[in-house]
Amino acid sequence: MAKTTIGSVQYEIGPLKTKAAFWDQVNAHVRTAKENGVNLLMFPEYLTGHLLALEPEMSTPDACAYLDRHTDEYMTTFTEISRQTGMTILGGTHIHKENDGYLNTAFLFFPDGRIERQTKIHPTPEERRTWFLTAGDSYSVYDTEHGKLAIQICYDIEFPEGSRIVADMGAEIILCPSYTDTAAGYWRVRHCSQARAIENQLFVVLGGIVGELPHVPQIDAGYCQAGFFAPSDHPFPASGTLAVGETNKNSVIIHTLDLELIQENRKNGGVSPYFDRKTALYDRYRTTSKA
Template sequence: MTFRKTLTVASAQYPIGEPKSLFEWQDKVAEWVADGANSGAELLLFPEYAAMEQAAIHGIEVASDLRRSLAAVAEMAGERVAFHAALAKEHGVHILVGSGPVIGSDERYLNAAQLVTPDGNIGEQTKLMMTPFERDWGISSGGPARVFETSLGRVGIVICYDSEFPLIARSMAAAGAELLLVPSCTEFVSGYHRVRTGALARALENQIACVTSPTIGDAPWSPAVDRNNGAAGIFVPSEHGVSDSGALAEGGLNSPGWVSATIDFEGLRRLRSAGEMRNFTDWALQPGAEDNGSSAEVISLI
């Protein structure tokens, strides 16, 4: 297992656009990745359902129809991930690809995010907890919960609503994850605050870092991502000498750009035995803890 002392991450406040062609979309993403890499970050995070802007490539008849847009974006999943993998290699960074629909083995739609490494390795996490609107769309719950062994350390991915459920994150922390990536897509500011609160809570409970990345802006042409509100954040336990508020960095609401910070993993590890509180260690002392002690599956991307 890799133990990093520090890691600089950059999280996108990503505006949903309306690309007219695949090349226009590729140019946009390539520019974003270059800007994120130039910040000095080793890991770049894009949001949940960022992939849905690709529906616009197919014209308004497809983009404005929910079923057809889901099918079109799902069909492009392999090409989309390969494009990000090439950018990861070019810039020497890890990238969490903006999530989108994929077709599962039983022909159901799943919401999946892929973590790509500079060496070309790819790990995929599907969303576990479906929101009411995703159920209406016909998106199904995926799984299992996974933790990815990388040269940056062990990384878990909790997609939006998943961050609001403590046992998912706990299973990843129990499997050694020291960083949770939280891509999100929330229509209202209230949804943004739910995800932010979840990320802060998961960081506190497990004494790890959580990074959120939202879609932002309006896309009236899309029934899937028509309205988006949020801000990116890099969160750790609120602890004296670490962060009084629990926020290492946060962006302005609905302002496009990257939010970056350097995470002190060594300092976070010390909290578990020498912090003001010992939440990770003391988890087992709470009533009922014996019923929720499972660990996520570990997948190597090295």
Template sequence: MKDIDTLRVASLQYWLRPIKNFEEFAEQASLWVINAADYKAKVVLFPEYFTLQLFSLHLSALPVPDLVRGVSHLKGLYIELFQKLSQTYEITIIAGSIPAESADKKLIHNECHVFSPNGSHGVQPKLRMTRFEKEDFGVGSPNDAHLKVFEASWGKFAVAICYDVEFPEIVRAAALQGALVLFVPSCTDDRQGYYRVRYCAQARAIENQMYVVQSSTVGGLSRFPAACLNYGQAAILTPSDYGFARDGILAEGVANTETMIVGDLNLKQLRESRANGTVLPLHDAQSGDLISQQVEIVRL
């Protein structure tokens, strides 16, 4: 694999609007892939749970766990759609997330599918569930769920689905395996929830000297309380050092609008920063285990 200097990525603020059939969902998703390809992006990121748009195929508001399970039954169509789009437009698609049934059909989990133009296809399950997912959606984590680092022609990357980015150890593990970019598909219903994810994403960019790309759902489905509110803003975040964006923000959308942001990731600068930056948090953190074992409690 040959190192490349620059990678153009696109990230979506995807509007959840009512649809009448899967074809309308496919049309909306396809237009964003086409737009990203027109802008010469090599990767496009959809948000977590953007597939909940498929709730609106139901004429009545069923219990939420039943709606979620219903979306999982459309996973085959979802895979077929994005696999074809990736190959047709020669772009890597990180296709947000979709509910999926476990092999024994007892558990529903939340997983992100990654599609390569060469036809290969990977899956990253969400590792940590929010209370809302567990208590309202009935979604859990598979017993064999683990972090994956994907190796593309341009380098290594990882996916942390929304809440997962709030756990530093998850992202640090990816960085230590050589991931240069972290993609964070997110879905949050209010400002507080959004900024929990956003601020953690920015912290992960700094402490791991990596790019972090976040996508968001916006809009909503008024007939379905579980998907009626979304607060979102896509962002491309950088380390905080010379050679990167002054405020650590390479690009961001206007919050709560339907849009796509595009940015060029300077991977050469990133590699140089990891080797010889003003500070070296990724390298220096490798003594962290020793520090954590030597904590002293001082009573005052």
């Protein structure tokens, strides 16, 4: 498919009275996306963290265990939503237990029941110190009717090596579900998303959490302006920004990406940073620095 319409959710956290209210909010975004012709819908990092609003304040280890108890429901519900709507859905990320540790994993649900996953490679210092999350150890690119997709979860996008790896694996679109609780955190992820689009001559789609939950220390506030980013070069806008949402508004930002324009950029752009790398030179310095 040369063109695909993607929806990036700015998901608002706030008080919850029931679990059903959480799923009602998820489904409201799904309906908006479906009504606007979205083929691929992305929810943000820590989506199911909103469920912590249903409980009194708890420690982070207890919060991880609480979220893990919702894993079966999370998996079956998003599988059914994807099947019913015919949309491919990245169900944000979900904390779940595997072996003896907890992982922060993005799950990608397909209408035919296929499920792919990408665990966060670089947990933040807080996720390491407080959440004790286990880091992922592999990258994947998914061949889909929407193009070749890769997932870089929030902090992962701040490391250029990962995006370069998935670009070399054929990725055309990087999905970046994020959770940033400050403007500074958001702009780090935003600027790096734009840098990764330029460096690798591909699309990056960013989404995140907005709103406040003061009594939930693990997910107390969100700051985001979702966006779609491309190389700052022909045939794209000079800024490389294709579409952005209204900052901190509960909404779905929708844009149609044309994958043929990525090929046009790679062939006829003013610069070609993806192809003009001097890998032998870089490798020489990496070898020297290790010595």
